[in-house]
Amino acid sequence: MALEYRRYKPEECEFVPVALAEEVPPGERLLLTIGDIDVVVFNIAGQYFAIEDRCTHDDAPIGDGELEGYTLVCPRHGARFDVRTGQVLAPPAPAPVPAFPVQVHDGRIEVGIPRQK
Ligand code: FES
Numbered sequence: 001m002a003l004e005y006r007r008y009k010p011e012e013c014e015f016v017p018v019a020l021a022e023e024v025p026p027g028e029r030l031l032l033t034i035g036d037i038d039v040v041v042f043n044i045a046g047q048y049f050a051i052e053d054r055c056t057h058d059d060a061p062i063g064d065g066e067l068e069g070y071t072l073v074c075p076r077h078g079a080r081f082d083v084r085t086g087q088v089l090a091p092p093a094p095a096p097v098p099a100f101p102v103q104v105h106d107g108r109i110e111v112g113i114p115r116q117k
Helices: none
Strands: 013-020 029-034 037-044 047-052 066-068 071-073 080-082 088-090 102-105 108-114
Touching: 013 029, 013 037, 013 102, 029 108, 037 108, 047 102
Parallel strands: none
Antiparallel strands: 013 108, 029 037, 037 047, 066 071, 071 080, 080 088, 102 108
């Protein structure tokens, strides 16, 4: 069975400013908490991506993991996630991580967090 993954659409989200764009240059990442969600934001070759900083294997942080292209490797047991979508690319993670839209507005990085329903 194919794993479902969840990439939130911008229209579902409220955008929260998290940093100046110049503070996260290409190759860098930012770990932060928005509300009660731990988030990691990556700048990969000038494009920003954000996923929840929580491995679905045992809920450990993944934000410090090694990045290979667009693939983040969980530092604990090696699950792999596509930071563009949150999709699992390799086990043992059983499910994808949420991926949040990112925009740059007035020089600030803004992460889209799903609105509470
Ligand atoms: S905690 Fe990430 S693979 Fe186990």
